[in-house]
Amino acid sequence: MTISPATIEELxxxxxxxxxxxxxxxxxxxxFFGVNDPRPVDYMPGTEGAKTGERRFLGYFMFTCRLPSGESPAERAAFALYDGPARAETVMAVRAAVYVFASVRSVFGRSIFLDAGGREYEVRSSIWAKDLARAGVVAAHLLPARHEYWVHGPGWVSxxxxxxxxxxxxxxSAEADPIHTERLLQRRTSEDERPSPELPNDRSLAAATRRMDAWANTHNEPRLIASPRVWSARVRKHFHDYAAMAFFQEVLDLAxxxxxxxxxxxxxxLASNIWNNTPQPDRGGQSARKLTQTQPPKLENMRLDSADLVVKGPNSRSP
Structure with a gap:
């Protein structure tokens, strides 16, 4: 007997x-859910359902929680349900379970190759092979099976x-924390979060570009150094549908x-500063900065942890 999805569901x-x-x-x-935490919850799209939350909890309870004896509930279940070689093999797999926050490196057939904190995992899953996109991130419990591949537990989220x-x-990370992942999905404000620093607020595209150049030099990012003309072209191709998120992602990809x-x-x-200072052809050549002199531009408070940037719509999955 080898550990299988059916065995995991029995456990x-x-x-x-x-x-x-x-x-x-x-x-x-x-x-797990922070029931006594008074901070408001605003789940990322695709992860807010009661059923998906229960599945994430089940994975946490099975493999991460510990009984007073030191066993995990899944290990106790293996002793209760099986005997002989089946029990021994299941207990061994449960004890070796890991929780990873991993990058999806590639998908080949039913094999999904993950990178997690410098370690590689080959996971066999028809569901994952169909649903996980390359360069995405998945958080899941993994259990070792035969032939050096792994199977996932319940409650994974991509x-x-x-x-x-x-x-x-x-x-x-190959040693991630399911509760930390849940807090990420809940988008609760960190207890020690400080007010966001004031964002760049230049008055011209040239000034915004110089500020980006200075940051790029300091952080050894030569691909972010460009003329105002180049930055204007990068922004303008996203103006037709005001796809600021696509522009921000393009900038991040250059780093x-x-x-x-x-x-x-x-x-x-810095990217928002450039966007707001780029002349808009359909607005008489004026920039967002000039058009909104009496109020902050719409994009000024955009951050990486904005749901629109980190999670692009309802594509997150949590079984």
Missing amino acids: GAWCLLTPELAGLRNEAWDE LPMKLGPGAVVSVT DHVVSVEEANELVG
């Missing part, structure tokens, strides 16, 4: 329904976030060494 049903774990389940539920080469190593959210937020602020 999950036992963990969810057995009376002996009722007290632990209730405590784990409150901790986010169509594009990570640069440096960010794949620094942002992904080769941005690995932190803080740096990415700085870069988005």
Whole structure:
């Protein structure tokens, strides 16, 4: 017997329904969803449903929670449901389970290759092969199966976030925390969050470009150094549908060494500054800055952690 999706579902049903774990389940539920946290919740699109949340909780409860004896609920389920070689093999797989926040490197047939904190995982899944896009991010519990491949547990979630080469190593993790992922999906304000720094507010495209050049020189990002004419062309091709998010993503893709959210937020602020100072042909050649002298431009407060930039619509998935 090898660990399979059907086996994992059997373990999950036992963990969810057995009376002996009722007290632990209730405590784990409150901790996982932050029931006692007064901060408002605004789930990312595609992850807000009750059923998807229950599946994420089930994965957390099965493999991350611990009984007073030190066992995980899934391990206790294996001892209750199986015996002989089947029990031994299932227990071994459950004990080796990991929770990853990983970048999808490639998909080949039913094999999905993930990068997580410098480690590679080959996951076999028909569902993933169909639904996961390359360069996306997936958070999931993984269990080892035979022939050096892995299978995923319940409650995985995919986010169509594009990570640069440096960010794949620094942002992904082979030892991630399901509760941290849930807080990310909930979009709760961090307890120690400080007010956002004032964003660039230049009065001309030339000044905005010089500011971008200075930042690019300091951060060793030569592809972000360009003339006002080049930046104007980059912005103008997105004016037809006011696709500011596409422009911001293009700017982020030009950065080769941005690995932190803080740096990415700085870069988005600089890009917004350029957008707001680029003359708009359908507005008599005036920029958004000139058109909104009496109020802040619509795009001035855009940040990397905006749902529109990080999660592009209802494409996030959480089974």
